[in-house]
Amino acid sequence: MFHSTQQDVVDPTEPVGEELLRIEGLKIHFPLGRRRRGQYAETVYAVDGVDFTLDKGQTVSLVGESGCGKSTVARSLVGLVRPTAGSIRYKGMDLRTASRNQMRMLRREVQIVFQDPFASVNPRMRVRDIIEEPLRVQGIARDKYVAEELLEMVGLQPVYANRFPHEFSGGQMQRIGIARALALKPRVLVLDEPISALDVSIQAQIINLLMDLQDELGLSYLLIAHDVAVVRAVSHRVLVMYLGRIVEAGPEVLSDPGHPYTQALLSAIPSAEVGSRGSRKEIILEGDVPSPTDPPSGCRFRTRCWKAADVCAEEEPALLDRTGLGALNACHFPARE
Amino acid sequence: MTDVTESEIQERPQTPASDGCLSVRNLTTVFTTKRGTVAAVTDVNFDLRAGETLGIVGESGSGKSVTAMSILGLIPRPPGKVVSGEIRVDGKNLLALDRRSLRAASGSDVAMIFQDPMTSLNPVHRIGAQIAEGILAHQRRPSKADKEAARRRAVELLAAVGVPAPERRARQYPHELSGGMRQRVMIAMAMSCDPKVLIADEPTTALDATIQAQIMRLLREVQRRTNVGIMLITHDIGLVAQNVDRVMVMYAGRVVEMGTVEEVLGNPKHPYTVGLLRCTPSRLPADSVRRRLTPIHGLPPNPTDLPPGCSFAPRCELRGDRERCLLEQPELRPAPTDDHRSACHFLEEVTP
Numbered sequence: 096m097f098h099s100t101q102q103d104v105v106d107p108t109e110p111v112g113e114e115l116l117r118i119e120g121l122k123i124h125f126p127l128g129r130r131r132r133g134q135y136a137e138t139v140y141a142v143d144g145v146d147f148t149l150d151k152g153q154t155v156s157l158v159g160e161s162g163c164g165k166s167t168v169a170r171s172l173v174g175l176v177r178p179t180a181g182s183i184r185y186k187g188m189d190l191r192t193a194s195r196n197q198m199r200m201l202r203r204e205v206q207i208v209f210q211d212p213f214a215s216v217n218p219r220m221r222v223r224d225i226i227e228e229p230l231r232v233q234g235i236a237r238d239k240y241v242a243e244e245l246l247e248m249v250g251l252q253p254v255y256a257n258r259f260p261h262e263f264s265g266g267q268m269q270r271i272g273i274a275r276a277l278a279l280k281p282r283v284l285v286l287d288e289p290i291s292a293l294d295v296s297i298q299a300q301i302i303n304l305l306m307d308l309q310d311e312l313g314l315s316y317l318l319i320a321h322d323v324a325v326v327r328a329v330s331h332r333v334l335v336m337y338l339g340r341i342v343e344a345g346p347e348v349l350s351d352p353g354h355p356y357t358q359a360l361l362s363a364i365p366s367a368e369v370g371s372r373g374s375r376k377e378i379i380l381e382g383d384v385p386s387p388t389d390p391p392s393g394c395r396f397r398t399r400c401w402k403a404a405d406v407c408a409e410e411e412p413a414l415l416d417r418t419g420l421g422a423l424n425a426c427h428f429p430a431r432e
Numbered sequence: 433m434t435d436v437t438e439s440e441i442q443e444r445p446q447t448p449a450s451d452g453c454l455s456v457r458n459l460t461t462v463f464t465t466k467r468g469t470v471a472a473v474t475d476v477n478f479d480l481r482a483g484e485t486l487g488i489v490g491e492s493g494s495g496k497s498v499t500a501m502s503i504l505g506l507i508p509r510p511p512g513k514v515v516s517g518e519i520r521v522d523g524k525n526l527l528a529l530d531r532r533s534l535r536a537a538s539g540s541d542v543a544m545i546f547q548d549p550m551t552s553l554n555p556v557h558r559i560g561a562q563i564a565e566g567i568l569a570h571q572r573r574p575s576k577a578d579k580e581a582a583r584r585r586a587v588e589l590l591a592a593v594g595v596p597a598p599e600r601r602a603r604q605y606p607h608e609l610s611g612g613m614r615q616r617v618m619i620a621m622a623m624s625c626d627p628k629v630l631i632a633d634e635p636t637t638a639l640d641a642t643i644q645a646q647i648m649r650l651l652r653e654v655q656r657r658t659n660v661g662i663m664l665i666t667h668d669i670g671l672v673a674q675n676v677d678r679v680m681v682m683y684a685g686r687v688v689e690m691g692t693v694e695e696v697l698g699n700p701k702h703p704y705t706v707g708l709l710r711c712t713p714s715r716l717p718a719d720s721v722r723r724r725l726t727p728i729h730g731l732p733p734n735p736t737d738l739p740p741g742c743s744f745a746p747r748c749e750l751r752g753d754r755e756r757c758l759l760e761q762p763e764l765r766p767a768p769t770d771d772h773r774s775a776c777h778f779l780e781e782v783t784p
Binding site for chain 1: 491492610612613640641642643644645646648649667668669670671673674675693694697698707708709711712713714724725726727728729731732
């Protein structure tokens with residue numbers, strides 16, 4: 096059903112589990128204030144050493160609180176911010192040294208869906224033009240009914256192609272945002288908080304749509320979210336970020352957390368079961384996240400951590416498989432509780 | 433440091449829990465738009481007792497915020513208007529008050545915390561002065577000594593809501609505070625005149641999870657000390673499950689279900705509540721990986737064009753092809769006791 100005239104997105108000769116994205120030592124720093132004598136007053140260490148890979152057909156999720164750098168990582172993957180250091184490789188091709196043609200290919204194959212569907216479209220454009228714009232930009236010949244087909248694919252009526260954004264609800268508009276991202280038949284979708292602006296009953300519709308599209312088209316997702324429950328329900332692998340670094344990574348870190356920050360994050364999510372009230376151990380962190388312009392020495396979480404010892408201030412814990420269970424953990428004391 | 437140990441917020445003698453401190457009867461609020469009159473809230477009734485927390489759940493446009501604004505007399509008119517009803521705080525009908533008495537009542541009878549603390553604080557005034565302003569607004573012609581006392585009280589209130597170094601913070605501006613700190617300032621401000629009812633409209637939606645936990649703990653603390661009745665407006669089922677005594681579920685401007693939190697979340701008797709609980713991802717078992725969620729199909733109705741019968745009927749899975757749901761507006765009725773009421777014609781058939 097997906098533009099049958101053009102070649103299929105899923106190449107059957109490719110093995111499942113093929114690595115598409117490899118991020119190594121990614122650092123993204125933003126200088127603040129005026130430059131004096133070649134020095135900036137302050138630097139925001141938004142992303143400060145992040146490594147991960149994304150395989151074909153997989154969903155990798157980045158969770159963390161505001162300011163942890165998760166959206167900056169997402170934006171760097173589609174070329175919206177330049178890394179300060181480290182490498183981003185797409186199918187083995189380094190973004191920094193890629194030729195123009197390679198960048199064109201990358202921009203086709205890695206697409207992004209934004210949080211606020213209304214803020215990411217031009218309100219004066221018809222849905223048809225919104226959805227077809229990526230094809231126009233890339234100079235790809237478009238079928239007469241491309242917009243209609245894409246709308247159908249995301250569960251909307253084809254006649255909506257002639258309407259304007261203000262005629263839609265938030266959930267419908269996010270479907271249109273997804274249709275636009277699919278127009279170039281990408282391999283990877285970067286989903287930056289795709290449901291957090293939507294009502295609960297609509298969130299489930301969009302999550303289900305994304306999961307269906309993944310199964311149908313073999314897409315890979317990098318999902319950026321702060322809703323731990325949604326992430327747990329849809330991800331193959333979860334990366335927990337705190338202040339620019341990954342503190343814990345693995346397929347089940349949200350069910351079986353080993354890092355104190357992940358434990359606190361999970362404990363802070365109120366359970367929807369009334370029966371669990373007061374029965375579970377509550378970890379309430381004190382204070383706020385430190386400023387990313389001046390992160391603490393050693394482990395960045397130590398200022399709010401109840402396990403913090405002297406070693407935490409002196410030595411930065413590396414992200415290693417510390418428990419032998421396959422999950423990576425950046426804590427000197429990764430005891431399970 | 434955030435643990436609130438001081439009892440700076442005035443202790444009030446404990447009133448028995450049966451004491452209804454806020455009662456709302458037949459509240460209907462409408463807005464006049466180009467496309468005609470829209471009922472944002474229709475015939476809402478509820479009571480809030482001292483020391484109790486009532487959760488109001490619903491999606492955007494369900495009327496939960498308009499209910500709160502109606503209580504405080506904050507509905508902009510035109511285009512809005514409270515067309516009928518009675519809102520009583522300790523027996524005094526707020527809707528019958530003139531402007532001056534309503535101003536006196538807001539803050540001391542009913543106070544409110546808003547969702548976004550940045551937009552509800554004035555960016556060009558110091559924190560301490562903004563808290564003191566609320567206190568002084570309730571005094572006629574405050575003397576210099578009154579102003580000094582209000583300033584000191586502002587610092588005490590900041591300490592009571594767990595703001596570290598309150599003296600220094602009182603002299604700072606809102607942009608110098610983090611989101612969690614700003615929300616603490618809002619709570620200090622709301623509690624400054626010792627209200628009987630505190631309306632918290634999505635108080636933690638703009639905050640991160642770990643900060644949300646701190647703020648909810650603070651609200652519980654404040655309630656324990658002052659016995660204030662809290663109306664918690666939220667769309668987060670988890671917050672409701674962990675923090676409230678009774679719940680009111682709203683849909684398209686009407687209350688569709690109401691009762692104790694154990695009953696409504698544990699044994700829902702309205703198809704909308706059932707749907708809402710089903711699509712809440714945190715209710716999935718923790719080990720469920722890659723599980724589909726169960727959404728409610730369709731979209732909430734357009735408030736300018738509500739269906740004549742039950743507003744939820746077009747999305748309801750229970751309805752089947754029964755005519756009654758499309759023709760007759762269901763009333764809230766016992767399901768089966770008065771402690772748990774539902775507005776569904778076929779509530780006996782609802783299964784969680």
